[in-house]
Amino acid sequence: MDPAERAQAARARVPRIDPYGFERPEDFDYEAYEEFFSTYLVILTKRAIKWSKLLKGSGGVRKSLTVKRYVRKGIPLEHRARVWMAMSGAQAQMDQNPGYYRRLLEGEGSPSLEEAIRTDLNRTFPDNVRFRKTAEPCLQKTLYNVLLAYGLHNQGVGYCQGMNFIAGYLILITKNEEESFWLLDALVGRILPDYYSPAMLGLKTDQEVLAELVRMKLPAVAALMDDHGVLWTLLVSRWFICLFVDILPVETVLRIWDCLFNEGSKIIFRVALTLIKQHQEFILEANSVPDICDKFKQITKGDFVTECHTFMQKIFSEPGSLSMTTITRLRERCRAALLSQG
Amino acid sequence: MSRKKTPKNKGGSVPAASTLPTAANRSRLACSRTARPGPEALPKGPPQSGRPSLGGTGDFYDVAFKVMLVGDSGVGKTCLLVRFKDGAFLAGTFISTVGIDFRNKVLDVDGTKVKLQIWDTAGQERFRSVTHAYYRDAHALLLLYDITNKDSFDNIQAWLTEIQEYAQQDVVLMLLGNKVDSTQERVVKREDGEKLAKAMKLRRLLMRSIVIPALQGAETAIYKGSQRAALQAARVCQEGGSRGLMLSTLNLADTSSTLEEATLPRSCTGNLCPLPRL
Numbered sequence: 001m002d003p004a005e006r007a008q009a010a011r012a013r014v015p016r017i018d019p020y021g022f023e024r025p026e027d028f029d030y031e032a033y034e035e036f037f038s039t040y041l042v043i044l045t046k047r048a049i050k051w052s053k054l055l056k057g058s059g060g061v062r063k064s065l066t067v068k069r070y071v072r073k074g075i076p077l078e079h080r081a082r083v084w085m086a087m088s089g090a091q092a093q094m095d096q097n098p099g100y101y102r103r104l105l106e107g108e109g110s111p112s113l114e115e116a117i118r119t120d121l122n123r124t125f126p127d128n129v130r131f132r133k134t135a136e137p138c139l140q141k142t143l144y145n146v147l148l149a150y151g152l153h154n155q156g157v158g159y160c161q162g163m164n165f166i167a168g169y170l171i172l173i174t175k176n177e178e179e180s181f182w183l184l185d186a187l188v189g190r191i192l193p194d195y196y197s198p199a200m201l202g203l204k205t206d207q208e209v210l211a212e213l214v215r216m217k218l219p220a221v222a223a224l225m226d227d228h229g230v231l232w233t234l235l236v237s238r239w240f241i242c243l244f245v246d247i248l249p250v251e252t253v254l255r256i257w258d259c260l261f262n263e264g265s266k267i268i269f270r271v272a273l274t275l276i277k278q279h280q281e282f283i284l285e286a287n288s289v290p291d292i293c294d295k296f297k298q299i300t301k302g303d304f305v306t307e308c309h310t311f312m313q314k315i316f317s318e319p320g321s322l323s324m325t326t327i328t329r330l331r332e333r334c335r336a337a338l339l340s341q342g
Numbered sequence: 343m344s345r346k347k348t349p350k351n352k353g354g355s356v357p358a359a360s361t362l363p364t365a366a367n368r369s370r371l372a373c374s375r376t377a378r379p380g381p382e383a384l385p386k387g388p389p390q391s392g393r394p395s396l397g398g399t400g401d402f403y404d405v406a407f408k409v410m411l412v413g414d415s416g417v418g419k420t421c422l423l424v425r426f427k428d429g430a431f432l433a434g435t436f437i438s439t440v441g442i443d444f445r446n447k448v449l450d451v452d453g454t455k456v457k458l459q460i461w462d463t464a465g466q467e468r469f470r471s472v473t474h475a476y477y478r479d480a481h482a483l484l485l486l487y488d489i490t491n492k493d494s495f496d497n498i499q500a501w502l503t504e505i506q507e508y509a510q511q512d513v514v515l516m517l518l519g520n521k522v523d524s525t526q527e528r529v530v531k532r533e534d535g536e537k538l539a540k541a542m543k544l545r546r547l548l549m550r551s552i553v554i555p556a557l558q559g560a561e562t563a564i565y566k567g568s569q570r571a572a573l574q575a576a577r578v579c580q581e582g583g584s585r586g587l588m589l590s591t592l593n594l595a596d597t598s599s600t601l602e603e604a605t606l607p608r609s610c611t612g613n614l615c616p617l618p619r620l
Contacts, residue, residue, distance in 0.1 A: 115493075116466070119416035123438040159416065161466045162440045198468040233472055237441035246437065290446060290459070 010034045019077070020172050020250055021130040036307050043309055048076045055079060058127060061086040063262070071262045072312060074255050079184075081174040088186035088261045094178065101178045104149040115152045116159045117144055123155040131168065142171050145308050146180045148198070153181075160196035162241035163188065168246055169253070183261075195240060201338065203240055206231045206265075209327065210272055210333035217319060221276055221283055228289050235296045239272055247300050252308040259312075267329050273319035274311075275299050372598040403448050403457035408479060412501060413486035414494040415465030418520040422486065425460050439464045442473050482514035487535075489519045490526040498538060 001009065010030040013038075016136075017023055024030075047070075054061075054070060061067055061083050075083045085091040121140045125131040130139045146167045166187065168197045172178040188195070195204030211232045215222040225232070238246075242258065244253045248271075259267045276283065279299040286292040305311055370611070372602040420439050427445050444461040461480070463473040472606070485501055487494040505515065519535045522528075 048529055062552065116415070120438045123416075123436055126435050126437065159437045160468060160495075164438060164439075200468055200471060204472075234442060234473075237472060241440050290444070293444070 002068065004246070007031045017129060018250060021128045022250060023127050023129065025127075032303060033306065036303070040309055048078070051076050051079050054179060055082075061196070063087065068262060071258050072316065073314070074309065075258045076221070077147045077173075077254075080254070080258070081179060084173070084183055084257070084261045085179060088183060088191065090179070090182035092187040093185065094182045094315075101149055101181050104152045105145055107152065109148075110152065113158055114148060117147045117151070117164075119162045120161060124168050128168075128172075134213070139168070139171055142177050142180070143167055145177055146171065146184060149181050150184050153185065155187060157196045158198075160241075162202075163196060165245040169257070173254070186261070191260065201335065202234070203237065204338055205331055206240055206268070206336045207236060209337065210236060210269060212278060212330050212334065213269060213273060213319075213320055213322075217273060218277055218280060221280060224284060224286065224292065228286075228291055228292060230289055231311070234293060236272060240268060243268070244271065246258045248305050249308070252305050252311055254309075255308045255312050256315075266322060266324060267315070268313040269327065270319050273322075274315045275305075277318050278304060278314070281324075363567070403455040405454065406457040406459060407481040408459045408461065409482045409484060410461040410463065410476065410480045411484050411486065412463055412473075412505075413465055413489070413518075414497050415486040417465065417486045417491070417494050419465065419486055420462050422484075422518075422520065423460055424462070440460060441469065441478060458529065470504060477505065477508040477513075478507060478510065480513060482516060483509060484516045484518055486518045486520050487530065488521050489528050489530045489535075490521055492529045495519075495530040495538075 007030065010033075013033055014024075014030045051070065054066070056336060067087075071083070071087070122133070123339075124140075124143060128139075129135060131143070132138065133140065143164065147159055149164060150163070151157070163184070167180060167184050170183045171177070172185065174180050179257070192202065193206070195206070196203075211222070211225070214225075218319050224230075235340070244256055247253075248256070256267060256271055276299070279295070282299065283292070286295050374543070411423060413419055420436050424436070427447050439462055442461060442463050443457055446457060446459050448455055448457045450456075461476060463469065463476075483505055486499060487498055487503070489495075491495060504512070517535065517538065519530065519532070
């Protein structure tokens with residue numbers, strides 16, 4: 001077979017819509033994906049057997065070194081919702097507050113909140129068949145409920161754009177409205193430090209923390225940014241706000257989230273640093289601001305990020321040590337600096 | 343801390359692309375009139391010859407302007423940008439813009455290659471603290487509202503306050519009423535848009551009206567509508583200087599265009615920086 005025929009054959013074998021309902025993009029490399037998936041399938045099968053044993057034994061998931069190792073190697077899709085719920089504390093919250101979610105939706109509304117959410121319903125995953133207006137059941141209604149309940153629950157945050165994409169993924173994985181709500185609460189309320197409140201101080205802080213980490217670990221890239229006067233927010237704000245949704249391939253995002261729910265927000269720095277370090281030479285070729293921006297878009301595409309299993313191994317080796325003590329210290333310093341700037 | 347620094351001019355007398363002109367370096371920009379490769383040449387694109395490209399998206403330009411799209415969430419900023427950049431109109435394919443992003447396009451304005459760097463921003467209020475840092479070196483701000491959404495029109499005042507605080511005094515400001523072709527009921531009358539522009543006039547705005555003939559064909563009109571708006575911004579950026587304030591109205595085919603009116607007030611500050619004359 002010549003290359004064109006091989007590509008054609010791969011295109012015929014790989015479904016046009018992925019397991020989560022997303023239509024594959026026009027320029028999707030079916031052949032490369034098929035090649036990757038044939039090896040990944042072996043890993044998935046092996047992991048599925050291991051996880052079944054683990055979950056059967058203890059009856060629940062408790063944080064331990066074994067669980068951490070297992071999670072880093074990927075939670076099988078069939079167990080993902082249950083494990084996320086357990087690790088993040090969302091299950092415990094849901095059990096302690098029976099009926100709370102329903103009461104939020106039945107209680108007093110908020111017209112401005114409702115309007116803000118409604119504006120984004122059609123603009124959340126138009127490329128996913130389950131989020132289409134015509135889909136049956138249509139996940140737009142589920143998304144609306146989850147976001148509305150969350151906005152009413154956490155009034156200091158309300159609704160922030162970006163949460164629509166996160167809630168959307170939670171709904172696709174859990175297939176359950178109430179669980180999605182409690183997982184969103186775990187992320188926004190506990191795991192991520194104040195990314196979505198009106199001042200977005202946590203987001204701005206973490207962007208600066210990333211800048212500092214790059215300065216420490218990849219000084220040449222930091223120098224390039226300084227030379228061109230690039231603000232990190234221009235390059236990475238979506239990485240933080242959307243937790244890589246719509247930036248990295250779906251499977252890769254889910255693998256990142258596995259660790260995010262178990263190990264916390266520092267995983268985001270590991271991913272960001274790995275992307276930058278891996279493509280350091282490529283980034284350093286840039287000689288203008290638009291060039292830098294373009295390169296930062298390109299480094300989130302291609303085989304390196306599609307091959308999620310290898311990618312996840314890399315995020316724990318490439319950036320080197322990244323202790324929570326360092327992150328906490330940097331967060332305090334950057335936050336203080338931001339506050340003093342007004 | 344990655345604080346924004348004054349862009350350095352590394353390329354000798356010709357500014358690098360990072361130094362998109364600010365009030366301070368506009369005079370330098372005037373030196374870059376000779377057609378030269380835009381440094382943001384797409385990495386995968388074919389190598390360009392040493393003469394200006396003839397197409398609308400080439401890598402060569404005589405002068406560059408930074409234009410920003412602002413306005414409430416959902417008024418159609420990204421849609422306008424995509425239509426302008428690619429001529430594409432695919433309803434229901436847009437996703438909410440998070441943060442800030444930009445695209446480049448080179449336009450032919452009366453024989454001059456004008457590169458517009460168009461910045462798209464998230465409309466939600468809390469993102470303003472992230473985006474307003476970029477107002478400072480913008481040449482033009484395209485302020486959009488949705489004619490089917492009263493709030494988006496009422497909020498124009500708040501946007502103007504924001505703009506006054508963070509943008510250059512002599513920034514070109516353009517008011518656009520979007521979604522004329524929407525099936526939803528219109529709630530902001532055309533006159534209200536005009537009135538708002540006139541209210542700005544009360545604050546010593548000098549106005550001028552340009553009527554663009556109605557365009558043929560829905561798709562073309564939509565594309566050309568966005569193109570005209572950007573072209574208009576580019577033109578005003580160039581005319582700039584001592585002309586002071588301007589208002590121009592784009593009259594597009596009523597039935598087929600999303601762009602209703604474009605008003606271009608230009609603040610009168612008395613000490614305007616001369617823009618590059620072409």
